[in-house]
Amino acid sequence: MSNKLLAKGLAGALAASVALVPLMAQAGDLVIESWRNDDIDIWNDKIIPAFNEQYPDIHVSFKPTTPTEYNAALNAKLSGGTAGDLVACRPFDASLELYKQGNLASLNDLPGMDNFSDVAKSAWQTDDGSTTFCVPMASVIHGFIYNKEAFEEVGVEVPKTTEEFFQVLDKIKEDGTYIPMAMGTADQWEAATMGFQNIGPNHWKGEEGRKALIDGSQKFTDKPYVDTFTELARWKDYLPDGFEAISYPDAQNLFSLGRAAIYPAGSWDISLFNKQADFKFSAFPPPAPAGSDTCYISDHTDIGMGLNAHSKNAKDAKVFLEWMTGPAFAELYSNALPGFFSLSNAKVDIKDPVAQEFVSWRQKCKSTIRNSYQILSRGTPNLENDLWNISAQVINGTLTPEQGAQKAEDGLAKWYAPHQK
Incomplete structure (x- = not known):
């Protein structure tokens, strides 16, 4: 085979392998959408590795958007079918609208949701309180x-x-x-x-x-x-x-x-x-x-995490969300991100002195x-x-x-x- 034909064959094989990547990445790969672009290192260095200690086969990527652009960008991705599996939820109306549009799944049956008070869940519920659609994470x-x-x-x-x-x-x-x-x-x-x-x-x-x-x-x-x-x-x-x-x-x-x-x-x-x-x-x-x-x-009830109702990886996404309802995540999140105060009923020892000053109020x-x-x-x-x-x-x-x-x-x-x- 000539060098020219060999190069052409390799290029074709490479293109074919690249084309397969998105299909291969769907199973066991989770993408988190968020407006908190200032804590990407903490997710990548602490939170995701802690999850992977228990669930090594589920790959998680944290892909934030600039805060002022998040709502519009997320809506565009959801409309286009390109949004991540897990969606950071703003409190009350913005996320309620996403649920009403069919973009967030109900989490009523998610194990661990009873670890949060009614007040904590109220920021991510329907007005009548019958459906909760995001796991409460933290207040600020x-x-x-x-x-x-x-x-x-x-x-x-x-x-x-x-x-x-x-x-x-x-x-x-x-x-x-x-x-x-x-x-x-x-x-x-x-x-x-x-x-x-x-x-x-x-x-x-x-x-x-x-x-x-x-x-x-x-x-x-x-x-x-x-x-x-x-x-x-x-x-x-x-x-x-x-x-x-x-x-x-x-x-x-x-x-x-x-x-x-x-x-x-x-x-x-x-x-x-x-x-x-x-x-x-x-x-x-x-x-x-x-x-x-x-x-x-x-x-302020600031942030929760919801499931994209159209996620192709809903099963793995629910595993991550259930892990987030536990005391280990509450402790990790509150201390990895001082100033974000867990909404879990679990007792959390806040180690950062400035965060402790805030919460003492x-x-x-x-x-x-x-x-x-x-x-x-x-x-x-x-x-x-x-x-x-x-x-x-x-x-x-x-x-x-x-x-x-x-x-x-x-x-x-x-x-x-x-x-x-």
Whole structure:
């Protein structure tokens, strides 16, 4: 055979073998879809290897998407039949819609689901509670992470009230060594998630206000919400120069490089700062207005894991999901990802000191979840996305607090009957 024919034959054989790869990869190969692209190393280095110790024949790949693109990308993959077998579930409405569309399978019969409370499962259930479609994984808590060394250098203490919080920011700004607070508004979602939803529960009294928005007895134009936007608008004076163009990773870098004293946070940021910051840091809960007799924290049911109803590997996927319901996963996940607090009934010993600080707030403050997640983001415009844009504009100064509150209310009233009265 000539070299030319030999090369042609080899090329054909190679093409044939490549063409077979997708078919061969279907059995025993699981793909996890997620928006958490910052914890890929932990999945690959800790979680998946722990699973494979028990189930060595099931190969698992973790393939995340950028958080802001996840919902659209996942929907496109599901529509096109290319989505992974396991799907990281956002809480409440977004995942409920996926279930209603037939994209998530019921997990009512999955062994181990009784390891979770009704409250933990409620974020991934039908409204009547009859069907659970994701395994509850973790909640996250909002607050502020701070550079302990910066506080010592400037001579400030952890603030307990809103008034003390702004006094601390003023003193850090006056000192000039550190940016008072590291956050930008370029990506918008941080302004709502680490801003509005972080400080707001102290104004609207947590679950009391959240449920009042749902039943229509409170509106965004009421004082608690205007006060939240008013406080948020004051942040502008303490953010980095050009904060309007600063993205979420940019803000993380400013803090981890030691250039900023305070970082409006979700507890999920702990892992990154543990890895990147070379200074001591801790956290404090959102300060409440002076005279408040109760503090409130956003302790948000954040992430679950569901089964793609069209998975070709449903049997193996259920093995992975059942493993996730057990105490070993709860302990591993909570400590591999400090700041993600297991929703399992299993007792978990949290070893990270900053994560332990966050979770300790449950003992002294009342917990709530983000007020845009249950029911109120089912229509158009979507309240969650509206609050991203409105919160960013209020911080930027392109909307007044009153205008921001009115815009949120107007958007909700366009489709939600309890706000049309």
